[in-house]
Amino acid sequence: MSSIKGYYGKLLYINLTTGKIEKREIPEEDLAKFIGGRGLGVKILWNHLQKPGVDPLSPENPLIFMTGPFSGFPVPSSSRTCVVTKSPITSPVHSPYPHASTLTYSNIGGFFGPELRFAGYDGIVITGKANSLCYIVIDDDKVEIRDAKKFKGMRTDAFDKAILEELKDRRYKTVYIGPAGENLVRYASILHTSTRAAGRGGVGCVMGSKNLKAIAVKGSKQPDVAHHKKFIEILEKARLVLNNSPNTKNWRSYGTAGYIVKSSDQGTETVRNFREGTFPEAYKIGAEAARRDVWVRDIACMYCPLACKKSGRTKGKYGGIVHDGPEYETGTMLGSNLLISDMAGLLKIIYNVDDLGLDAISTGAVIGFLMEAYEKGMINRKFLDGIELKWGSVDATLAIVQKIAYRDGIGDLASKGVKALFQKIGQGSEKFAIHVKGLELAAHNIQANPPRALCYATANRGGCHLNGDSVEAQNFRAMIDSTGVCLFAAMDKVYEEPIISMLSAITGVEYDRAQFLKAGERVFNLEKLFNYCEGFRREDDWLPDRFFEDAFTIGPKKGAVLDRAKFRDMLTQYYKERGWDPETTKPTEAKLKELELDKIIS
Template identity: 35%
Template sequence: MFGYQGKALHVDLTAGSTNTKFLKEGFCRRFVGGSGFVAKYLYDFLPQAINPFSPQNMIVFATGSFCVTSIPSSSKYAVGSKSPLTNLIGDSVSSSFWPERLKKSGFDLVAISGRATRPIWILIDEGCVTLENGKDLWGLSTFEATEEIKNKIGDKSVSVAAIGQAGENLVRYACICNDYRQAGRAGIGAVMGSKNLKAIAVRGSKPVEVAEPEKLRELSSEYTKQLRQGEGSKGYREYGTLADVGQMNELGSLPTRNWQESTFDGADKLDWDYISKRWLDRKLPCSHCPLACSRLFSVKEGRYKGSSAVMDYEPTYAFGPNCGVDYYPAIVHALELCDSYGMDAISAGVSVGWAMECFEKGIFDKKDTSGIELRFGNHEAMTGVIELIAERKGIGDLLAEGTKAASEKVGRGSEHFAMQSKGMELPGFEARGLKATGFGYAICTRGGCHVRSGSYDLNLKNTVGRSDTDERIGPLVKETEDFASLIDSLLICRLTRGLWPDFEARFSGLAELYALVTGFEFNSYEMRKAGERITNLKKLFNVREGWKRADDCLPSRMGEPLPDGSMKGARISGAEMDGFLDSYYRARGWNEKTGIPTEKKLSDLGLGE
């Protein structure tokens, strides 16, 4: 096949065995790659209702057909398992050199099951697979483990995906770190830890053939030029996503102090101009990406001297306004801790914000918080608690469970302000001020997430008004969600979406690229169907695990009116949520009352077997 290596590596850690399976063309055409491959494997191979930390759980890594081609911004991989944070499907995407080297080693997919009897790491070297003793790596940070493995192999160009102490300690939102990038949110790092798997190192040089190399190079060159010079990508080239802080504050949609407010009085100290003049170090682009949206920030003096991290909007929100902190060096240090321990920054920051509100409301006192004065704005308390979470010590042991489980254990009304959906903590776009965005959080298959639904684009691009809740929203959210499923399966960066003016052009443009890579004659309609098929498959996994309509919801705080900002008074009522779900399920062709995919819809998508 063109565009694929055509092979999947299966690793059974219990047996200590590996074997290779061949991927069929029909499988690749129907599920595309990346997130689609991950969803299909998890649906087919995982027994129902297993504990995410059971040896029966599986971790699936998959690249896409665009990886190792001339297409820009396509060096990415997807990884998934049953999530220990949500008990539903958990998938994530990361980028840079690791996916290139995995694919060049000869595999499109790696599926890992079982549990090793002792700490190990996996080496995939030019298609040769070995399970290595990882005893001396256990207890190391992600950065330390990566360097130690490179030293063992004697090759600094080897790429490593590793967990830190948070994964070892089964923090339910532990992540996987590679090339200073993270596969976050769903707690897959904790699943790796439960399997005694510290890392996967990859090295390879096998090329990938494409169907139309000259035509692909020509089109890729044009897209690369647009990404480097075009107006649609200018903001990402110049600021990354960090300009969103000021924009969200102006829109009255910057979640502040655990979503009690929607504007932050310290936002000017988190503004791009302010932070870039003081702490910006350099751009740190992903492999093969002309956008170079990532920015490394380094602290040269003060309490957090020596701290550095690749910053973007979400950790800035989570450790900044959400925790009432306007001191950027502390935010940089907080993210550095998360990256080192291997822990999702959004969930960590939102969990700390929830604990701060508990403390200020008298639900917690110092006996509950390990002696820490855990108030909003106390950045020393914030960074101290992050370390306790990773180590599962004191208050950190509770917060390592995530806000849903923690609030259910604590009670006393704290469930009301646990800012999560399906167990996953919410990102930094205020749902009441951007209602289509909030509805997207509610229906997202992996929990409270903006990138899996993509519906924030509807508000930020003014496709719909910020307060709109009419019948258009359901079909539009379906479209953004299916597009997100598609690009996470093709595996091209979502920041490239500005290459095309609208959804029809996006699906058509991706169909053209896919055909040039694979030789499969896909059109816009078939691309849409592929995205829809993958979304439905993820939904089927969740239904099998006990999902019900009531789980497509937002925190009850969203029913309170916003107290400040340009969207003051905005709220999401129960009637608005029900109306949206009805229109969304109708647009999907699912049962409107239950939200479960119908047999007809599944048959139409080829999922009826």
């Protein structure tokens, strides 16, 4: 029995090749050092993949669903589940291993993580590959692998309803893949409630490679708290400060869509495949337009006062659907990025992307790249299977989305991401193929934002906008991802101290801010070690030429462009601050010893 509270200390291991299901104890040392969620998931991945170069789509690659110590407790905004695995879409510039890639971690909100804890588990580790499509059912201690052939090819919206009808119990919380995951699209996502997605890094592709359609869970337990009275006192304080924060009110009113117009006005939005930072028609797809014409419901994840998700119905040619959005990432990557300002058309695209089980960020980046290559005459309509892929075309975008999900024609190549596309097209197209380490960048443009450029370049999972713009921010966010708290809430300064205090009260391990950040630094460095072993070096922490050569031509940041020399200096300073070798980016022996990682890699 672990002396650290707030956990069961138990993982559910499922081997889909053999059908073996077992419960394993989590070493207390791992709970103390890696906390949960992202951190503990990375440590489990490290333990499983002892040799580099494992094919991410092989049965050997584990798919890990991790909760945090806050999961299942009524902590505000603490419903996150972190999916950890080796990514099928990233790759280094040079490596001795043909299947070298980064790890990836992808967060999803909603209700699945808390329910997994109610069932008595801190996480699930899935290995192997089933002979045919299957799904997993977890009902407290009862765990089964069931046949899912009848659900093959089913899109996520329909499946979300069908699986609950099959189980005859709406208390089950489910995660699942769509056709894109089944068809091994490299940036397929895992969906929950048909609108919440663990989208980044191809986690849905790995799930599909295991012939796993879904996981359903329900439970009736809850772990112990170390200091119950203290926890209740801090919990009440946390609720009050978060509920009364102006930031919370903004999330409730506008969700992330509030940034669509704001970012455009600041010149930091992704527009026309990252060519510009301002979209003159952003107001047509922003939060105010959505609130006026579309949204009818504000939706919250479990225990969350932010209610940042918005849902509504559109009318007209693309109308008749009820779905989530636009959010900032979906609205920008599938809207502004493609010069699409038709709100109903945009929501139809978002719906199809979710329904097919694709990552909206990578999908938008891939289509933006193809639109630009087509505009420049590098590819023609024959290459695109007859699709007139012009900027602003909703119908052409919908057609490409369909082809990608089913890997049909041009969709087969496009399903592998922008890196595979520019390697095929050539003609200098790599200059505007927007990715880092093979993972497409998100909706935050960087010609006028060097700190965000650093964020993208140094992210361990590839071009990640949530990585953090500084060393301290990266360590803090790694720790937040390890607790089960949503980053949107955690970014509010008024919530930072209550988070640390609640972690101490739940676990019985006393944390101050310095210790909290040190734990995040340990997680970040273990991720870096994983990538380093796969062959990633300084040359992989770089950005496409677009950001150094193509200055904005419109908007408040007109003329902005990154300076190569200054950015190199920024990276060098970053590595020194991290305690990494500035030439190779390998963490130094002194840093590994400081973080108690030296024994792990010895």
